[in-house]
């Protein structure tokens with residue numbers, strides 16, 4: 001059984017004449033690293049809200065089809081139960097952090113769920129270490145950089161030991177170095193801790209480098225679903241819907257790179273590709 005199964009799912013916001021998501025069919029296996037991209041208004045955040053229970057628990061609308069987690073409708077999970085299975089991280093780290101100290105920020109959700117103090121302390125240590133910020137445990141949150149705040153937000157979600165980490169443009173407020181470091185954290189959580197990652201991102205360089213599978217939404221429909229090289233080799237379609245193709249991939253395509261083995265997705269792969277082309 002798939003970890004997540006979305007079957008014929010259509011969602012319309014109240015008073016909206018057209019659905020924000022149309023007939024989405026999608027299976028997610030445990031341990032996948034999935035990137036979701038698409039132009040503005042494509043339905044990416046709406047899909048995220050369907051996976052973490054914001055829809056329908058906090059946002060009403062017209063729903064058809066099903067979202068199943070371990071074969072059970074996500075709408076039958078309580079918000080508290082769901083928050084333990086699907087950890088969410090949003091765009092703006094400022095809006096997610098409410099406490100004065102990093103440790104308090106991580107403790108809050110765990111205290112609410114009634115965990116004993118030793119378990120809370122253990123989980124906080126584990127989560128901070130996993131995202132590489134053990135040294136920030138007693139820092140005031142106001143003194144952190146944007147990238148550090150976003151790592152705190154990821155650690156807070158992680159402290160609940162979720163199976164799925166769902167991130168909605170976690171790097172949109174970050175500079176290139178901050179963006180790269182967040183994706184390295186996600187990569188480690190996926191590879192070393194087996195956490196299923198679903199990340200919405202417009203910065204396709206990072207998706208190309210780290211995701212194992214990319215979904216493209218357009219106008220509420222799932223229009224592409226494949227490995228990064230498969231998706232990014234559909235360059236003309238991506239251009240027409242307004243999804244950026246990584247520059248190195250575009251250049252290599254123009255020079256004849258066409259398949260899984262020849263189409264580079266990262267700068268390093270690009271260097272190898274160009275060396276080979278120049279040698280010829």
Ligand SMILES: Nc1ncnc2c1ncn2[C@@H]1O[C@H](COP(=O)(O)OP(=O)(O)OP(=O)(O)O)[C@@H](O)[C@H]1O
Nearest residue numbers: 013014016020038039040041042043044045046047
């Ligand atoms: N609360 C809401 N009420 C009514 N319509 C909404 C609401 N939120 C989003 N929409 C509409 O649903 C559609 C999908 O929006 P959504 O925010 O999911 O897209 P997105 O792909 O995440 O866009 P962006 O990249 O700009 O965040 C859009 O047409 C949007 O205007």
